[in-house]
Amino acid sequence: MSVLVDYSDDPSVAIPLSSEMIERLRRLAQSYPKTVGTALLDRSMYHGQLLSKFGRLKDAVDWLEGLGAKYHGLASTDAEIGQWYIELLLDLAHMLKDQGAMEKARVVLRRATETGSMHPNIGLVLSCVAKSHEADIVACLGDSSPALNLSTDCLSLALQFYPLHDINIALLQHQHSQLVAVNEIYEEALSNAKDSATIMLNYITDDPAKLDRYRYHWLSEFWRVWASCLSDTNGPAPALILAGQGAKEANRVKAALRKNLYLCKISESYLGLALWTLGSIQLFSRNTDDAQKSLEEAKELWKARVEVRRFDLRNFALTLWALGFTYCLLGRHDDGASVHQELKKMINGLIYAEPTMHRVVKVALDQERRRPSWALFLEKVREELQCKHLMDVVPNAKIE
Numbered sequence: 001m002s003v004l005v006d007y008s009d010d011p012s013v014a015i016p017l018s019s020e021m022i023e024r025l026r027r028l029a030q031s032y033p034k035t036v037g038t039a040l041l042d043r044s045m046y047h048g049q050l051l052s053k054f055g056r057l058k059d060a061v062d063w064l065e066g067l068g069a070k071y072h073g074l075a076s077t078d079a080e081i082g083q084w085y086i087e088l089l090l091d092l093a094h095m096l097k098d099q100g101a102m103e104k105a106r107v108v109l110r111r112a113t114e115t116g117s118m119h120p121n122i123g124l125v126l127s128c129v130a131k132s133h134e135a136d137i138v139a140c141l142g143d144s145s146p147a148l149n150l151s152t153d154c155l156s157l158a159l160q161f162y163p164l165h166d167i168n169i170a171l172l173q174h175q176h177s178q179l180v181a182v183n184e185i186y187e188e189a190l191s192n193a194k195d196s197a198t199i200m201l202n203y204i205t206d207d208p209a210k211l212d213r214y215r216y217h218w219l220s221e222f223w224r225v226w227a228s229c230l231s232d233t234n235g236p237a238p239a240l241i242l243a244g245q246g247a248k249e250a251n252r253v254k255a256a257l258r259k260n261l262y263l264c265k266i267s268e269s270y271l272g273l274a275l276w277t278l279g280s281i282q283l284f285s286r287n288t289d290d291a292q293k294s295l296e297e298a299k300e301l302w303k304a305r306v307e308v309r310r311f312d313l314r315n316f317a318l319t320l321w322a323l324g325f326t327y328c329l330l331g332r333h334d335d336g337a338s339v340h341q342e343l344k345k346m347i348n349g350l351i352y353a354e355p356t357m358h359r360v361v362k363v364a365l366d367q368e369r370r371r372p373s374w375a376l377f378l379e380k381v382r383e384e385l386q387c388k389h390l391m392d393v394v395p396n397a398k399i400e
């Protein structure tokens, strides 16, 4: 039954079956609470992921919120349930962020941090992970300096455990490198990105079996962020190979996961990010034809996702921004103009309808064009292109 639930791509089969499994486990758990309890909790959490996988993000959020409310009390006294509860909250926060409900996600992450502090033996590193996600949200909303402080605190706390929890620490440091970069401290961002990728790569080289399906996703991210930091400090040429590796890894993950739609949906966003970074670095290195291919592929991915996952509007915007310049460099000014028009229209459409996402998109574009890679590139194309529609969005011009 669980195979049918996990691998079916038909929601009318998988969702009722999943509900039935939970019901059966619930009945069994009344007689055998110790042996069945964990399976019931895991299945229940998975039901939320299942709803999300089929695009029912709102139902998934409602389900996980209900489940969380039910076990909130037990989570503070029972360490095992506490750990499960934190993982549930991390999932829930992720889904809320996907919806663009950044403030709600932040509240949930704080609850995860609090729960972690109640179980120091198992929960401390997990609560650091929650705090680091919170730092990411704070940065997305534009408060880059408080975000960096928050991230610095939790990274130094988690580092006390090293080499225990090495993968969680690598993830924290990886996240940290991005916050250092948005604070415009590029050399330090690079060294954090490199160190975290090295921990991750050593971990996998030691024993490839350790790379379970969840951690798979992260590999492309480590390459991508390292590439992007390297491009800011050493120029695009040395970053190209790393960025290509990121995209290759992301494609491999997507292919490996195509049977599991939930993970496949997650892997799409990593692939989109990998292609966007690769496309941007190809653009900076003037491999414009390749940049066009990468960015168009990323654009299609984001376009399909943003209807349900509103946070991806941010990634969609960044991709459109880079794609517009690519078209213009290829002499396709009409296409360049229309892509940037599409970007402006999207931003304007968010002002009243989704003010939080409006802010997130504007902050992302602003952070992006401050990066040395972009600043240098824009300086060059300004002389070269002289097209008016681009000058419209080139530095210092505010996108309202």
Ligand SMILES: [Zn+2]
Binding pocket: 328, 332, 333, 334, 336, 337, 385, 387, 388, 389, 390
């Ligand atoms: Zn143009």
